[in-house]
Amino acid sequence: MNVLSTGGGALRRFTEIAVSWRLALLFGVPTAILVAMLVAERTGGASRAWNGVVLLAGIVLYCAAAISYVSREWQERRRLERLALTDSLCDLPNRRALHAESANEEADDAELAIALIDLDGFKLVNDFYGHSIGDRTVKAFAEVLVDLCGDSARAYRLGGDEFAIVAKGPLAGNILEGICRRVLARLASPLMVEHRAIGLGASIGLARAQPGRGASSSNLLRQADVATSVAKARGKGRLTWFNEDFDRDRAEHQAIDLDLRAALDREELQVxxxxxxxxxxxxxxxxxxxxxxxxxxxxxxxxxxxxxxxxxxxxxxxxxxxxxxxxxxxxxxxxxxxxxxxxxxxxxxxxxxxxxxxxxxxxxxxxxxxxxxxxxxxxxxxxxxxxxxxxxxxxxxxxxxxxxxxxxxxxxxxxxxxxxxxxxxxxxxxxxxxxxxxxxxxxxxxxxxxxxxxxxxxxxxxxxxxxxxxxxxxxxxxxxxxxxxxxxxxxxxxxxxxxxxxxxxxxxxxxxxxxxxxxxxx
Structure with missing residues (x-):
């Protein structure tokens, strides 16, 4: 869920109010000093030396105020950017972070591999135990995923019961497949969530881009998604690597679907x-x-x-x-x-x-x-x-x-x-x-x-x-x-x-x- 779209209005309003008060304090004080100095000079109430001191103090305060404002604004922006790139439930990087980080890695011209993990049976957990236990189950699985990835790969939560793992560098595909097999082995035993044994499975689709072939993260994620669908169709609880035949099959699938709709409208079907x-x-x-x-x-x-x-x-x-x-x-x-x-x-x-x-x-x-x-x-x-x-x-x-x-x-x-x-x-x-x-x-x-x-x-x-x-x-x-x-x-x-x-x-x-x-x- 994107924090900037849900609750973002209230956050922006609060930030605007805070910034306006900060501006008033930081820039108002130096300005007031300068105005007072000008008034004193006109009325003859201060010497030129004193006015110089006051002017210098005002300039220093003004510069300090500007530096403080810019620093705080930069910190606030960084905080909001982190929130926008982090899943609030699992504290994992989210889909936006995956695309942003993968875009940088694409430029490195190294092998990049992505796995998409779809939890099998998660809807039953929500239906039977409720969404509160469902959320805790998602967090428990996220912890398992982070532990299995270690320093070899990075885990992401894309939303709902969908997760992703990204590996980069030599043998990225082999490393990623090994992690995914350990994920399936771990899910062979129930997850313990608040003294409950929660049984889950996973269908995993994998895709990779070899060095120099320049596949975008969005296309790799699409390929992994296609492979996940194939894994589910083959019986769930397994991993499947994407291959070009899947795209050809989907193109044929789409063509048949469109032709079938037209055939039904034109009554070309027969009994x-x-x-x-x-x-x-x-x-x-x-x-x-x-x-x-x-x-x-x-x-x-x-x-x-x-x-x-x-x-x-x-x-x-x-x-x-x-x-x-x-x-x-x-x-x-x-x-x-x-x-x-x-x-x-x-x-x-x-x-x-x-x-x-x-x-x-x-x-x-x-x-x-x-x-x-x-x-x-x-x-x-x-x-x-x-x-x-x-x-x-x-x-x-x-x-x-x-x-x-x-x-x-x-x-x-x-x-x-x-x-x-x-x-x-x-x-x-x-x-x-x-x-x-x-x-x-x-x-x-x-x-x-x-x-x-x-x-x-x-x-x-x-x-x-x-x-x-x-x-x-x-x-x-x-x-x-x-x-x-x-x-x-x-x-x-x-x-x-x-x-x-x-x-x-x-x-x-x-x-x-x-x-x-x-x-x-x-």
């Missing part, structure tokens, strides 16, 4: 549907809505690339609502076919989502009992109480809740009992491994039995071979989904599949064919 096959009848009983993006130049961008970007930028909520609305419109006349739509964590955490869901169901006329919302356990494990309440609000509309990717996370029997999903989808990896491993087959069969006991249907995802299909049927799965049966296809293609299925069913049962309404894809 395809992958059939779910009933294990008993072999017919399509449900479909999963899957988002697809083909740019005007014909280039296809995979969801594994653009969905994470949409989640990071916050665009995922708008995209999620668009997919939900489109799926409900497309599937309204697919009688007897349920539709599964993936719902993001951001949507589920949005208190307005139940209202948005209700509006879409009313607007499209889609029956709520035919809609299934697929979610992953990421949303559930963060705050189970809030998650449980939100799911019940969604169930009040009559929709089904499906747990996707089961077998890849931490979901336990207690977890499944608590949330009572309508359906469980076994992850493709479980199906693939079960084909060649008896232990995995046992796990898969046990998972299906457990889900059945809790009243859940089970879908096997990623079925690509007859062997996998046979394993899923023998394990007791209700539905199968995968390329063995069909890839995700546009709504018009799916309608043709459903029409053929209805015709075949009508021939078998000697029933009139129920037409499937063909709709235009907008």
């Amino acid at each position: 395809h549907y992958q059939p779910l096959i009933d294990c008993t009848t072999g017919r399509v009983s449900a479909v999963e809505a899957l988002l697809r993006w083909e740019r005007p130049d014909g280039m296809r961008i995979g969801p594994d690339k653009f969905i994470p970007i949409a989640e990071e930028t916050g665009l995922i909520e708008a995209i999620g609502l668009w997919v939900l609305r489109r799926a409900c419109r497309d599937a309204r006349d697919w009688h007897g076919i349920k539709v599964s739509v993936n719902v993001s964590v951001a949507q589920l955490r949005n208190t307005q989502f139940p209202l948005q869901l209700g509006q879409i169901l009313e607007e499209t006329g889609f029956p709520a009992e035919r809609l299934e919302l697929e979610l992953t356990e990421t949303f559930l494990v963060g705050d189970p109480l809030v998650a449980g309440r939100n799911l019940e609000m969604l169930r009040d509309f009559g929709v089904g809740i499906v747990l996707d990717d089961y077998g890849t996370g931490y979901a336990s029997i207690g977890f499944l009992r608590r949330f009572r999903f309508e359906k469980l989808k076994l992850d493709r990896s479980l199906i693939v491994d079960a084909a060649g491993d008896s232990a995995t087959r046992t796990v898969m069969s046990s998972s299906v039995e457990m889900a059945k006991a809790l009243g859940m249907q089970v879908t096997a995802e990623g079925i690509e071979t007859e062997l996998q299909a046979s394993l899923a049927r023998n394990a007791g799965c209700d539905q199968m989904q995968g390329w063995l049966y069909s890839k995700a296809v546009p709504a018009a293609d799916l309608e043709r599949q459903l029409a053929i299925q209805n015709e075949q069913l009508a021939k078998i049962e000697h029933l009139p064919v129920r037409p499937i309404a063909a709709k235009k894809l907008g």
Whole structure:
């Protein structure tokens, strides 16, 4: 926090008052003496010798006053400059000091290395213990940092839970990396703050400028910040050196983000549907809505690339609502076919989502009992109480809740009992491994039995071979989904599949064919 911007007005006012009084005293006295001397001379009340003495005394006092004023002003300015360059909580140099000092070091043409440290889990400390303990935790970490830096490097607090370390000179990068590794090792044990054991981690990004390459401190700090983001994305609790690929990735990231926003505005996105096959009848009983993006130049961008970007930028909520609305419109006349739509964590955490869901169901006329919302356990494990309440609000509309990717996370029997999903989808990896491993087959069969006991249907995802299909049927799965049966296809293609299925069913049962309404894809 910059002391000149917070409380700076009061400080400046106080300084102005102090300076004005000092000026009055320091310059007023000599001036009064000179005036008195002139008056005395005019009235003949003093000799010329005495006037000379008084004049000399006045000049001396005047010079002394000027020197004293300049000295005090210089001291005051130095004090304010120090305050402006120092973090008030930790008494460490701040971001402004880092840039000022690094600018001087850049001119020395020596190797310069910067590490940016972002504390993992600090928000939980503030939320659980309060900001007072949070501040003490920051101070405790600052002391650790100063101790580990010693005389080899200099520590800074940039604000909040962000710190920096700067090393300069030969092998600066090696020295800095060694310090950062000791920081991570130190944080492996809790910090003791007022008899409390506070557990923290750190994500650390490092960047360096070799002698003669002239990188500014602001650019080095930016590179370290990028590397910190990469460290967090790779699992936190680690250090990562910046490399040029990170900038290329971010440029691509930004380009995709801008193109994705334009595609959403122009409705260039598409929803395809992958059939779910009933294990008993072999017919399509449900479909999963899957988002697809083909740019005007014909280039296809995979969801594994653009969905994470949409989640990071916050665009995922708008995209999620668009997919939900489109799926409900497309599937309204697919009688007897349920539709599964993936719902993001951001949507589920949005208190307005139940209202948005209700509006879409009313607007499209889609029956709520035919809609299934697929979610992953990421949303559930963060705050189970809030998650449980939100799911019940969604169930009040009559929709089904499906747990996707089961077998890849931490979901336990207690977890499944608590949330009572309508359906469980076994992850493709479980199906693939079960084909060649008896232990995995046992796990898969046990998972299906457990889900059945809790009243859940089970879908096997990623079925690509007859062997996998046979394993899923023998394990007791209700539905199968995968390329063995069909890839995700546009709504018009799916309608043709459903029409053929209805015709075949009508021939078998000697029933009139129920037409499937063909709709235009907008």
